[in-house]
């Protein structure tokens with residue numbers, strides 16, 4: 161009986177029925193009454209489709225960011241900060257893929273094209289990336305219109321991996337759409353990274369690595385987008401800094417984790 165059930169499960173997986181189930185969950189999740197809309201004023205002036213009543217605002221949207229971003233109005237977010245898969249086929253300890261899209265580059269250009277479209281003109285995007293696949297990221301960003309204006313480095317107070325060297329740093333690019341005015345007090349391009357303790361997501365970042373960038377490149381009431389949200393760290397930093405957020409995550413359990421973390425967080 162158990163063996164038969166095991167066989168059924170394999171058939172179930174081959175038919176991709178779990179995806180139908182995930183779709184159903186997405187539908188109910190996205191249409192559920194919003195318990196997280198903040199009372200922050202939204203500064204998206206001149207765009208009547210993104211305001212404090214927007215179905216996207218202060219939510220963790222479950223699904224593929226390319227299709228969800230396509231349903232968002234153009235020029236509707238003030239700042240993007242995101243940490244997409246690094247294209248390194250990252251595996252969990254039991255040998256399973258840690259999350260989707262770490263093993264292919266198909267999503268890169270369409271995802272960044274949508275991010276470029278929804279970002280307001282003369283605005284910033286910060287994107288973490290994997291240095292081993294830097295050329296794919298740079299090519300996609302430039303093809304869709306982003307322009308790299310700075311390179312950001314986080315120095316960790318612990319060694320995250322030993323290979324040919326001990327790995328002590330992480331990196332991101334600061335990209336622009338158009339020509340945002342340069343900040344009067346520009347942030348340094350090197351930041352500290354202290355060990356964040358236990359993590360529920362395999363690539364969860366400490367919130368303190370994100371908050372200085374939210375502070376530098378957005379203002380209170382702005383809309384901050386992270387289309388590869390994972391456990392919702394960008395949303396937590398945004399909420400802490402009194403910004404609105406829009407998070408998108410493709411894996412149901414991570415999107416739930418992000419919602420739970422955000423539900424418990426409060427602005428500073």
Ligand SMILES: C[S@@+](CC[C@H](N)C(=O)[O-])C[C@H]1O[C@@H](n2cnc3c(N)ncnc32)[C@H](O)[C@@H]1O
Pocket residue numbers: 223224225226243244245246259260261267361363364365366387388389390391392393394408409410411414
């Ligand atoms: C590097 S992790 C982000 C971790 C996050 N910074 C945190 O602190 O938890 C990348 C995330 O992007 C998600 N992802 C991959 N492809 C996606 C897609 N097309 N749409 C939405 N999310 C996607 C993965 O499931 C994964 O959780």
